[in-house]
Amino acid sequence: MKQILVIGAGRSSSSMIKYFLDNAVQENWFVRVGDMDLKLAQEKVGNSSHGEAFAFNALNPEERWKELQNKNLVVSMLPAHLHIEVVKDCIKLGIDIITPSYISNEMKELHQAAEEANVLVMNEIGVDPGMDHMSAKKILDDIEQMGGEMDSFESFTGGLIAPESDNNPWNYKFTWNPRNVVLAGQGGAAKFIQNGQYKYIPYNKLFRRTEIIEIDGYGKFEGYANRDSLKYRSVYNLEGIPTIYRGTLRRVGFCRAWNMFVQLGATDDSYVIEGSENMTHRDFINSFLAYDAHNSVELKLRYYLNIEQDDYIWDKLEWLGIFSNEKVGLKNATPAQILQKILEGKWSLEKDDKDMIVMWHKFTYKLNNVMKEIHSSMVYIGKDQTYTAMSDTVGLPVAICAKLILNGTIQTKGVQIPILKEIYEPVMKELEDFGMKYVEKEVR
Amino acid sequence: MKQILVIGAGRSSSSMIKYFLDNAVQENWFVRVGDMDLKLAQEKVGNSSHGEAFAFNALNPEERWKELQNKNLVVSMLPAHLHIEVVKDCIKLGIDIITPSYISNEMKELHQAAEEANVLVMNEIGVDPGMDHMSAKKILDDIEQMGGEMDSFESFTGGLIAPESDNNPWNYKFTWNPRNVVLAGQGGAAKFIQNGQYKYIPYNKLFRRTEIIEIDGYGKFEGYANRDSLKYRSVYNLEGIPTIYRGTLRRVGFCRAWNMFVQLGATDDSYVIEGSENMTHRDFINSFLAYDAHNSVELKLRYYLNIEQDDYIWDKLEWLGIFSNEKVGLKNATPAQILQKILEGKWSLEKDDKDMIVMWHKFTYKLNNVMKEIHSSMVYIGKDQTYTAMSDTVGLPVAICAKLILNGTIQTKGVQIPILKEIYEPVMKELEDFGMKYVEKEVR
Numbered sequence: 001m002k003q004i005l006v007i008g009a010g011r012s013s014s015s016m017i018k019y020f021l022d023n024a025v026q027e028n029w030f031v032r033v034g035d036m037d038l039k040l041a042q043e044k045v046g047n048s049s050h051g052e053a054f055a056f057n058a059l060n061p062e063e064r065w066k067e068l069q070n071k072n073l074v075v076s077m078l079p080a081h082l083h084i085e086v087v088k089d090c091i092k093l094g095i096d097i098i099t100p101s102y103i104s105n106e107m108k109e110l111h112q113a114a115e116e117a118n119v120l121v122m123n124e125i126g127v128d129p130g131m132d133h134m135s136a137k138k139i140l141d142d143i144e145q146m147g148g149e150m151d152s153f154e155s156f157t158g159g160l161i162a163p164e165s166d167n168n169p170w171n172y173k174f175t176w177n178p179r180n181v182v183l184a185g186q187g188g189a190a191k192f193i194q195n196g197q198y199k200y201i202p203y204n205k206l207f208r209r210t211e212i213i214e215i216d217g218y219g220k221f222e223g224y225a226n227r228d229s230l231k232y233r234s235v236y237n238l239e240g241i242p243t244i245y246r247g248t249l250r251r252v253g254f255c256r257a258w259n260m261f262v263q264l265g266a267t268d269d270s271y272v273i274e275g276s277e278n279m280t281h282r283d284f285i286n287s288f289l290a291y292d293a294h295n296s297v298e299l300k301l302r303y304y305l306n307i308e309q310d311d312y313i314w315d316k317l318e319w320l321g322i323f324s325n326e327k328v329g330l331k332n333a334t335p336a337q338i339l340q341k342i343l344e345g346k347w348s349l350e351k352d353d354k355d356m357i358v359m360w361h362k363f364t365y366k367l368n369n370v371m372k373e374i375h376s377s378m379v380y381i382g383k384d385q386t387y388t389a390m391s392d393t394v395g396l397p398v399a400i401c402a403k404l405i406l407n408g409t410i411q412t413k414g415v416q417i418p419i420l421k422e423i424y425e426p427v428m429k430e431l432e433d434f435g436m437k438y439v440e441k442e443v444r
Numbered sequence: 445m446k447q448i449l450v451i452g453a454g455r456s457s458s459s460m461i462k463y464f465l466d467n468a469v470q471e472n473w474f475v476r477v478g479d480m481d482l483k484l485a486q487e488k489v490g491n492s493s494h495g496e497a498f499a500f501n502a503l504n505p506e507e508r509w510k511e512l513q514n515k516n517l518v519v520s521m522l523p524a525h526l527h528i529e530v531v532k533d534c535i536k537l538g539i540d541i542i543t544p545s546y547i548s549n550e551m552k553e554l555h556q557a558a559e560e561a562n563v564l565v566m567n568e569i570g571v572d573p574g575m576d577h578m579s580a581k582k583i584l585d586d587i588e589q590m591g592g593e594m595d596s597f598e599s600f601t602g603g604l605i606a607p608e609s610d611n612n613p614w615n616y617k618f619t620w621n622p623r624n625v626v627l628a629g630q631g632g633a634a635k636f637i638q639n640g641q642y643k644y645i646p647y648n649k650l651f652r653r654t655e656i657i658e659i660d661g662y663g664k665f666e667g668y669a670n671r672d673s674l675k676y677r678s679v680y681n682l683e684g685i686p687t688i689y690r691g692t693l694r695r696v697g698f699c700r701a702w703n704m705f706v707q708l709g710a711t712d713d714s715y716v717i718e719g720s721e722n723m724t725h726r727d728f729i730n731s732f733l734a735y736d737a738h739n740s741v742e743l744k745l746r747y748y749l750n751i752e753q754d755d756y757i758w759d760k761l762e763w764l765g766i767f768s769n770e771k772v773g774l775k776n777a778t779p780a781q782i783l784q785k786i787l788e789g790k791w792s793l794e795k796d797d798k799d800m801i802v803m804w805h806k807f808t809y810k811l812n813n814v815m816k817e818i819h820s821s822m823v824y825i826g827k828d829q830t831y832t833a834m835s836d837t838v839g840l841p842v843a844i845c846a847k848l849i850l851n852g853t854i855q856t857k858g859v860q861i862p863i864l865k866e867i868y869e870p871v872m873k874e875l876e877d878f879g880m881k882y883v884e885k886e887v888r
Contacts, residue, residue: 189709194735198718200779201732202709204648209734230718265633265646274642274674288645290653291638335644 002029002406003070007058007086008077009035009044012100012126014386016075016395017044017051020402024050027403034058034067058086071095073402083107091117096405100126100394103417111415120410124417125401127357127393128157131378131431133235133417134397134424135438136361139376140236141421148365148372150241153232155361156213156223158249159390162381163218165353169316171251173347175355176390182267182340184248190225193233196242201225207259211245212252213360215377216439221358223247224255236419249358257316260305261339264288269336276333280325284338298323320346355382357389359438373443380436393436400430446473446850447514451502451530452521453479453488456544456570458830460519460839461488461495464846468494471847478502478511502530515539517846527551535561540849544570544838547861555859564854568861569845571801571837572601575822575875577679577861578841578868579882580805583820584680585865592809592816594685597676600657600667601803602693603834606825607662609797613760615695617791619799620834626711626784628692634669637677640686645669651703655689656696657804659821660883665802667691668699680863693802701760704749705783708732713780720777724769728782742767764790799826801833803882817887824880837880844874 004020006013013033020031031048034056035041041053058064058078068074068089073096076083080101087107090097091114103123114121124130136155143150161173174181190201201209210222229246233239250258261267265288273279273287282297289300307313320342328338349355361376382389401418404410404426411422418424428438448464450457457477464475478500479485485497502508502522512518512533517540520527524545531551534541535558547567558565568574580599587594605617618625634645645653654666673690677683694702705711709732717723717731726741733744751757764786772782793799805820826833845862848854848870855866862868872882 188714189712191715195737197735198731199733199735200709200712200715200717202707202712204707205709263646263648265644265649268633268644268646270632271635271644273644287642289643291641291643293639 002027002072004029004031004402004406005067005071005074006031006033006077007035007056007074009033009037009041009053010077011388012391012394013044013077014388014395015391016077016399018387019396019399021045021048021051023403024048027406029406032067032071058082061085065089068093068095073097073406075099075398075402080104087121090121091119094119096120096122098122098125098398098401098405100124100130100398102129103415107415115414118413120405120413121415122401122405122418122423123415125397125427126395127390127397128359130397130418131393131428131436132157132359132361133419134428135359135376135378137236137419137424138421138428139361139363139374139440140238143363143365143367143374146367148367150238151364151366151371152243152245153236153238153241153361153363154211154243154245154247155232155359156211156221156247156249157357157359158221158223160249160251160356160358161349162354162356162389164381165350165355166251168346169312169319170254170257170347172254173349173353173355174344175349175388178340178344178347179336182336182343183269185224185227185262186267186269188227190227190229192225192229192243192245193241194243194245198230204262207255207262210255211247213249213362215358215360215379218358218379220252221249221360222252222255223249223360235417243364249360253312253316257313260307260313260317263305264301266335266339269334272332272334273338276328276338277331279328279338281321281328281342282323282325284328284335284342285322288335349385351385354384355389356380357393374440375443376438376440378436378438392434396431396434396436397427400427446471446516448473448475448846448850449511449515449518450475450477450521451479451500451518453477453481453485453497454521455832456835456838457488457521458832458839459835460521460843462831463840463843465489465492465495467847468492471850473850476511476515502526505529509533512537512539517541517850519543519842519846524548531565534565535563538563540564540566542566542569542842542845542849544568544574544842546573547859551859559858562857564849564857565859566845566849566862566867567859569841569871570839571834571841572803574841574862575837575880576601576803576805577863578872579803579820579822581680581863581868582865582872583805583807583818583884584682587807587809587811587818590811592811594682595808595810595815596687596689596806597680597682597685598655598687598689598691598806599676599804600655600665600691600693601801602665602667604693604695604800604802605793606798606800606833608825609794609799610695612790613756613763614698614701614791616698617793617797617799618788619793619832622784622788622791623780626780626787627713629668629671629706630711630713632671634671634673636669636673636687636689637685638687638689642674648706651699651706654699655691657693657806659802659804659823662802662823664696665693665804666696666699667693667804679861687808693804697756697760701757704751704757704761707749708745710779710783713778716776716778717782720772720782721775723772723782725765725772725786726767726769728772728779728786729766793829795829798828799833800824801837818884819887820882820884822880822882836878840875840878840880841871844871 031051033041033053038055045051045053076099083099159175185206214220226246286297357380359378363374380389475495477485482499489495489497520543527543603619629650658664670690730741801824803822807818824833
């Protein structure tokens with residue numbers, strides 16, 4: 001019987017653990033699920049006889065070392081910066097390990113050690129990063145094989161609310177970490193290259209330089225640039241490509257309205273607002289507006305940010321309750337923390353809400369002196385609030401990859417991301433069975 | 445004979461060293477001027493028989509300790525973060541020391557040690573900080589003594605070009621460190637309090653939230669908020685004041701035009717522009733604008749930033765040569781470094797140009813139930829490019845303070861800034877002899 005160790009039983013582990021337990025008999029697996037929070041692990045394993053939940057502190061070297069003995073495969077769902085010690089132990093013990101997280105430089109440096117120990121350390125195999133790599137690389141490899149020359153690559157992903165649960169003016173709810181949504185785009189200019197020209201977008205313009213895309217059956221979306229598109233040139237072996245752009249998707253209109261908070265300074269996480277504890281939503285907004293004894297906060301905001309009273313932005317802002325006299329109720333909070341609190345009151349999922357993952361790639365290339373264009377898109381809607389689209393699209397690629405390693409289909413060793421055909425082809429094939437199917441179309 | 449040691453003979457030391465040498469006979473002083481760059485020190489001392497220039501590395505503990513022996517007073521003109529070791533030695537040796545720099549927390553912690561050693565460590569006694577403290581505190585103390593209750597305090601300072609040398613559309617030239625001008629306002633929201641309401645201005649709005657002031661005989665200026673006005677409440681003993689605001693002065697129209705660079709992202713110092721070495725000014729601007737095969741950089745910029753073609757902003761931008769095909773010629777440069785290079789080509793002082801320091805305070809207070817308002821302003825124009833307004837206003841308060849310490853007028857000990865009457869009164873009195881006179885007027 002093959003022993004699988006899952007470290008971390010948070011929200012993103014649900015679908016993966018279910019897959020492991022569902023396939024345990026057929027594949028002859030036994031699944032140990034460890035988490036600091038025993039209850040969380042127990043919830044995920046349920047009363048399955050093919051798995052066992054246990055309290056586990058993966059940061060304790062002895063506890064970890066003991067638990068890793070006799071495992072055939074490890075999946076680490078820890079926060080990204082905590083994988084490294086687990087990986088080092090796995091290399092020593094000759095155990096393959098998977099994480100969905102971005103590969104760190106420290107991780108990359110373990111490549112040779114992993115290869116020498118005949119160990120696979122698979123990273124970036126969730127949804128973004130993960131399915132984006134696999135679905136893009138599949139088409140890029142096809143184009144290369146045909147002898148095509150890449151002219152541009154654009155790629156957008158978004159974690160959104162499903163159309164059937166989309167019932168607010170922002171067409172948005174928090175389907176994942178709210179803090180990341182509030183801070184999105186901060187920490188440096190967005191960088192990309194277009195027709196051979198390097199382009200830079202500062203945070204204060206990020207949400208005004210959007211691109212609109214349309215997906216058959218799902219309507220229009222808008223994308224804003226991710227922080228660094230340039231690094232994907234080396235990741236995808238596209239060193240000389242004239243255009244590469246990666247972005248995040250929202251429903252059309254979101255970014256223009258969100259930009260109001262950016263312009264106000266309400267997404268700033270670098271200082272604490274004085275007296276935040278006793279502040280109302282209205283006070284919070286007023287703290288970014290000039291003092292004026294006569295005009296209302298509403299009027300001052302409109303005037304400051306040039307919002308016409310019949311602009312849809314205005315409805316969005318009002319609907320959030322930012323002008324209300326409700327207390328913020330957070331002590332020593334930054335603007336970003338206060339804004340998050342206000343948004344959580346409005347953008348939280350209701351009991352039956354479903355989330356949605358949307359991915360869209362555009363490839364243009366020259367083949368036999370003719371310019372060609374391919375669009376590839378995938379829309380996936382969650383089942384409920386446990387098996388969300390986010391949980392499925394992060395967890396199932398990990399789980400399928402685990403199966404393919406354990407059954408010998410994937411033989412590659414070393415520190416990897418899923419850009420090799422040997423990996424992405426079988427993973428994507430099985431993902432289709434779960435409804436994660438990419439629709440490709442050639443555009444004239 | 446009293447021995448004065450001056451550490452650092454850079455631009456800001458000129459006027460101070462001249463004062464020391466001019467007064468050496470009468471006061472019975474001998475002035476040692478040490479700098480890493482011997483030539484710089486020699487230039488400042490000239491052929492005076494009352495001073496001596498020498499090569500000096502103040503960071504070498506033994507060299508420093510040796511040099512400090514038998515000194516009666518030390519002036520440290522080192523970069524702010526380098527004073528601390530000199531000050532520690534001075535405390536051990538019982539020598540009074542002066543620096544024009546902002547007091548650091550590390551410096552503050554030496555207060556008791558300095559008092560116990562009967563040593564005065566005077567900080568923040570240049571122009572800003574320095575003359576701003578002294579001129580403000582003088583009026584604040586007067587108001588307090590009369591029994592007035594402070595309602596608001598606003599204070600602005602600017603280092604500008606003198607009217608007789610003001611011959612460009614920005615009404616601005618680099619009269620001090622250009623890098624600080626390009627980076628001004630970055631690194632956190634501006635914070636102040638107005639009528640009891642805390643107010644925060646993010647960088648992207650800083651140059652749009654200006655206040656216009658007028659000084660008799662010198663016309664209009666505009667001020668943008670300094671980063672932290674709130675800390676001056678404790679410095680000036682104004683804890684409960686409803687309004688406190690400190691800012692930086694420019695000529696009217698500067699800020700609105702400068703904001704264009706902020707909006708573009710051209711003042712960003714956090715990343716390196718690809719291929720900056722071979723870039724032209726025009727390429728630099730274009731790297732912040734969307735790709736467009738048909739429209740010119742000029743048109744794209746106008747459209748992006750909403751600049752009408754007859755807007756004065758447009759003349760300012762064009763005059764800078766930002767659309768020219770001149771090479772930037774900087775390798776691995778950040779946007780801020782490139783922008784600085786472009787500006788230095790236009791905003792540098794010509795041979796006979798003179799600079800100007802402008803300071804303006806506004807005090808409102810309640811006295812016997814009547815609201816009163818006082819404005820206090822000082823405009824000072826430099827003599828030439830050695831004895832600039834900046835050099836005079838930074839160096840003369842330091843030098844005068846030195847004299848007052850050496851002749852026993854200032855008796856205070858410990859780590860100080862010039863907010864005590866014992867200090868500011870005699871310093872300001874002598875500054876008037878140099879033409880640094882504050883014009884006070886009561887406003888109805």
